Amino acid sequence: MKAYxxxxxxxxxxxxxxxxVIFFSLLFPVLLMVMLGSFVGDSGVSLSGLIVDQDESQASxxxxxxxxxxxxxxxxxxxDLExxxxxxxxxxxxxxxxxxxNYDETVMAWQKQGETGPVPDPASLTVYYDETNMVTSQLGLVAVRQVIDGISKNLTDYQPALVMEQKPVESLGLQYIDFLVPGxxxxxxxxxxxxxxxGQIAAWRERGILRRMQSTPLRASTFISAQITARLLLNGFQAVIVLLIGFLFFDTQVRGSWLLLLLFxxxxxxxxxxxxxxxxxLARTPESAGPIAGMISFPMLFLGGVFFPISSxxxxxxxxxxxxxxxxxxxxxxxxMNVGADLVALWPQALVLFGWMIVSFLVASYTFKWE
Amino acid sequence: MKPMPDSTPTQSHEAIMIDVKGLVKKYNQTAVVKGIDFQVRRGEIFGLLGPNGAGKTTTMEMIEGLRRPDGGTAIVAGYDTRKAQDKVKEVIGVQLQSTSLFELLTVEEIVNMYASFYKKSVPVAPLLEDILLKEKIHARVKGLSGGQKQRLAIALALVNDPKIVFLDEPTTGLDPQERRMLWDIILKMKEKGKTIVLSTHYMDEANILCDRICLMDQGSVVALDTPENLIRNLQSESAVQFRIEHHEQVDDARRQRFTEQLNRLEGVKHVSVQGDRITLYTDHLQEALVRFVELAETEQITFQDLQTRTATLEDVFIARTGRSLGEE
Structure with missing residues (x-):
């Protein structure tokens, strides 16, 4: 126990x-948040238009x-239109x-028309938009059309036969940063x-540190348990810090319980x-530990839904x-974080991770070597 | 009348702490330790002396239980090192040839950590006092000199108050002052009753420290005795060393004849040839020198760098193996 x-x-x-090590292992995720969060996260937020009012009347x-x-x-x-x-x-x-x-005139004509009079010509409003930026332009066009439709329905006493009621199901208001931070x-x-x-274990082995420990009655299981405890404290703490940075400075949402988050x-x-x-x-030298770890972690980084949704x-x-x-x-x-799921909803994930953990520990205890 | 103790003092003094029988280690079918036997007595400094690659480290590590022997047994303090590894580890202290320690820990922290691995341990302060590191107790390992790091490594070998201490080339790479300091520390360990097994390729170190020396070469024991006896058994008090001038111009047959004639010279016990360097061993220095100079004259061989000295352990090794300790 005291050795542990x-x-x-x-x-x-x-x-x-x-x-x-502390500085850079915290700096890197924060930098990623700032970079990816601000580059990608801005889309569709700012939409601005100009109105050229040639009528300058009450109606316009x-x-x-x-x-x-x-x-x-x-x-x-x-x-000025130009x-x-x-x-x-x-x-x-x-x-x-x-x-x-002629906007004011037309509006007046429609108001006076009543039920029987002759139908006046409609007023024509022109919208110029940027065709190279279709996504935002479309948003602008929709916004303008909505307003104009509203006014013209008012003028004609239009009674709609069909009404569409909009009920948002997941109005979570998620941004890319909310997707990004958990990743x-x-x-x-x-x-x-x-x-x-x-890297560390391979380096310790190379430098004979493990060998020196092997010449004492210290058990491998004690050594490994201590490693796990220390890393759990340190890396768990780091993960929580990054979560807090996201929560406090990037408005990342945490809808579920922090405790469940900690558990994962x-x-x-x-x-x-x-x-x-x-x-x-597996690594014979500390130099080969890096590439082997990279070979495993790099594909996982891109395939594991860290930056891009798996569904895409x-x-x-x-x-x-x-x-x-x-x-x-x-x-x-x-x-x-995003949806506020509880453990009941997440048991498949918990189970798969747990399975990976058990199998990995079994393999690790079998392959661990002091030298 | 008090009853007599079971064992007389002489018996306990002579008790065998390590008993090695037929130890073999192979790497890829080649044996690096070829069936060696020796015994280490309680309270002695036992030296494994030999050039690099003689199998000293492998032998030590098999006794310590770090390497599995491919044959033979090693009994340490009554325990078989293969069968009762944990028991053996509790009673031995080990300083490995190249241990690096956690650079960011302090001396005290690292000693405490190693102490925690054992059932029994000694207090930190007196331990550090013994190895002259007391003033560095709060210093980080990173800031220690090479000698201080080595002394710390030895402190870690003593942290469990072991019966037997293994020191693998403890002074390699140290400056002369640090070496002397370490010798004093090792001799004090002996005074405190520790049995010490020490490997080295420095003959002066073996000569000063060791009670008995096991000369090793190419995985075998070449000779085993006290330093005095090893030199005495050479039956030569002096060595005469010289080089043949223009060595490469003297043809093989001529050199061969010259060497044979040297061997037959009166007073010469043994001749050793290493390249252009020839060493004669004799217990009648003056007579041998005169005959040698006469022979060189008649054979028209010019010599240079002639020197005479008292025979040493190096000479014992050369006489037994035909090679010097410094050679691979």
Whole structure:
């Protein structure tokens, strides 16, 4: 027992005194969050348009007000059409709406028309949009059409026969950062433990540190248990820090319980520590431990749903991907954080991870060598 | 009247701490240790002396239980090192040839950590005092000099108050001052009653420290005795060493004849040839020197770098193997 405590303490001390490792292993995930989060996460957020009001009447004023009220787009006004189109071409706005000078007259005619009078000609509003940026332009067009439809329905006393009621099912308001952070945490857990354990144990073996320990009555199981405890504390703590950074500074959502999140962090850490021990057992030199760990962790990084959703992959890949431990870890973290899933919903992930952990530990205890 | 103790003091002094019988180790079918036997007595410093590759480290590691022998047995403090590994490990202390330690831990932390591996351990402060590292107790391993690191490695071998201490080339790579310091520490360990097994390829070190020396070469024991007896058995007090000038111009047949004639010289006990260097061993230095110079004159062989000295363990090794300790 005292050997276990001493070894755990030693490992914690070594880690805490290696400031560079701490700094970079925290810096990397945060940098990823900042970079990926801000590059990809901005899409569709800012939509702005310009209105060229050639009518300048009360009616056109109402139209502008209702566009502003709708709040989808930020609208500004411009007096000059040429200037407005120029700004549109430069990409500073996504659409330009032109209100013709006969707008007020037409609206009046429709209001006076009543039930029997002759049908007046409709007023024609022109929308210019940026064709190179279809996604945002479409959003702008939809927004403008909605407002104009509303006004013209009012004018004609239109009674709709069919009504569509919109009920959002998952109005989680998720952004890419919400997808990203659980993935980054899963990636961190994998690489810190897999590469960390494999590299360190192989280096200790090379430098004769393990051999020296082997000449004492110390048992391999005590040594491994202490390693696991120390790494669990350190890497679990790091994962929580990254989760907190995401939560506090990037508004990542955590809908489920933090406790369940922690449970999956621990489960993932244990699984990848065990795999790290296997690699350390296979690697003949510390130099080969790195590439072997990389060979295993790199494909998992891209296939395991860390950066891209698994559902967007070809189906033959999906079947393979769904057996990887990293996929289940990232899915579980994501479900807890994004959707607020509980253990009842996540038992398949928990079970698969648990299975990976047990099998890995069995293999690791079989392949572990002091020298 | 008090009853007599079961064992007389002489018996306990002569007790066998390590008994090695027919130990063999093979790597890829080639034997690196070829069936060796020796016994180590309680309280002595037992030296394994030989060049690099003689099998010293492999032998030690088989006794320590770190390597599995391919044949033979090693009994350590009454326990078979193969069958009762844990018992053996509790009573031995080991300093490996190249141990690196956790650089970021302090001396105290690392000693405490190793102490925790054993059932029995000694307090840190007096231990560090004995190996002259007391003032470095709170220093990190990273900042220690090579000699200090080596002394720390020896402290770790003593942390469980072992009966037997294994020191594998403890002074290799150290400067002369550090070597002397380490010799003092090792001799003090002996005073405290430890049995010490020490490997080295320095004959002066073996000569100063060891009570008995096991000369090893190419996986076999060449000779085993006290340093004094080893040299005495050479039956030569002095060595005469010289080089043949223009060695490469003297043809083989001529050199062969010269060597044979040297062997027959009166007073010469043994001749050893290593390349262009020839060593004569004699217990009548003056007579042998005169005859040698006469012979060189008649044979028209020019010699250079002539020196005479008292015979050493190196000479014993050369006489037994035809090679010097420094050669691979």
């Amino acid at each position: 405590i001493q070894l755990t303490m030693a490992q914690l001390r070594i880690f805490m005194r290696n400031r560079q 004023g109402q139209l502008i007000a209702s566009l502003e009220q709708q709040g989808i787009a930020e609208v500004g006004q411009s007096a 200037e407005a189109l120029d700004l549109l071409e430069k990409g500073e706005h996504q659409f330009v709406l032109v209100i013709p000078d 980054i945490v899963a990636m961190m857990i994998m690489s810190n433990n897999l590469n960390g354990v494999a 962090v621990i489960l993932g850490t244990l699984t990848f520590i065990a795999m790290g021990f296997i690699i350390a057992g 992959m070809p189906s033959f890949l999906q079947a393979m991907v769904k057996t990887l431990p990293i996929s289940h870890l990232s899915t579980a973290l994501r479900q807890v």
